[in-house]
Amino acid sequence: MISATARKKIENVITRYPEEEKRSALLPALHIVQNDNQGHLTEEMMKEVADLLEITPLQVYEVATFYTMYNLKPIGKYHIQVCRTLPCALMGAEKLVAYLEEKLGIGLGETTSDRLFTLTEVECLASCGTAPMMQINQNYYENLNKSKVDQILEELKQKATS
Ligand code: FES
Numbered sequence: 001m002i003s004a005t006a007r008k009k010i011e012n013v014i015t016r017y018p019e020e021e022k023r024s025a026l027l028p029a030l031h032i033v034q035n036d037n038q039g040h041l042t043e044e045m046m047k048e049v050a051d052l053l054e055i056t057p058l059q060v061y062e063v064a065t066f067y068t069m070y071n072l073k074p075i076g077k078y079h080i081q082v083c084r085t086l087p088c089a090l091m092g093a094e095k096l097v098a099y100l101e102e103k104l105g106i107g108l109g110e111t112t113s114d115r116l117f118t119l120t121e122v123e124c125l126a127s128c129g130t131a132p133m134m135q136i137n138q139n140y141y142e143n144l145n146k147s148k149v150d151q152i153l154e155e156l157k158q159k160a161t162s
Pocket residue numbers: 083084085086087088089123124125126127128129131133
C-alpha cells in the first residue's frame with residue numbers, strides 16, 4: 001500500500017499538470033512510490049497509482065516495465081546498473097558485467113544472499129565519454145576497470161557494516 005507521505009507527494013506533483021493531463025505525473029509518481037518502498041514497486045502500488053492518475057493499471061504496468069529505473073521486485077541495498085549501450089560495450093561493459101557476476105556470485109537481475117547488491121544492465125546513462133561506467137543507487141562510477149570495481153565494492157561493503 002502507498003504510504004500517506006508518498007500519496008501526499010504524488011498529489012502535489014499532480015497539481016503541476018492540467019486536470020485532464022494527470023497521467024503526465026506517472027513517471028514522477030512511480031519514482032516517489034519506489035523510493036518510499038525500499039526501491040521497488042508492487043502490483044498493488046501500481047494499481048493505486050493508476051487510481052490516483054485515473055488511468056488503467058495496465059498503462060502503469062506498461063511504463064513500469066519499459067523503463068529499467070523501475071524495479072518490480074525487491075532489490076539489494078546497492079543497485080548496480082551497468083551501462084551496456086554501444087560506447088560502453090566497445091570499452092568492455094560485457095567483461096565488466098562478467099567480472100561483477102563472478103565477484104558477487106550472482107547473475108543479471110539477481111541479488112546477493114546478504115541483500116547488499118543487485119546487478120542489472122541498463123541502456124545509456126549519458127556518460128558515454130567515461131565508458132565503461134555504471135550507476136550504483138544515485139552515484140556514477142566511471143572509467144571502470146577490475147581494480148576500480150574491487151575498490152568500489154569494498155568501500156560499499158564497509159559502509160554497509162559501519
Ligand atoms: S553508452 Fe554507456 S553511458 Fe552512454
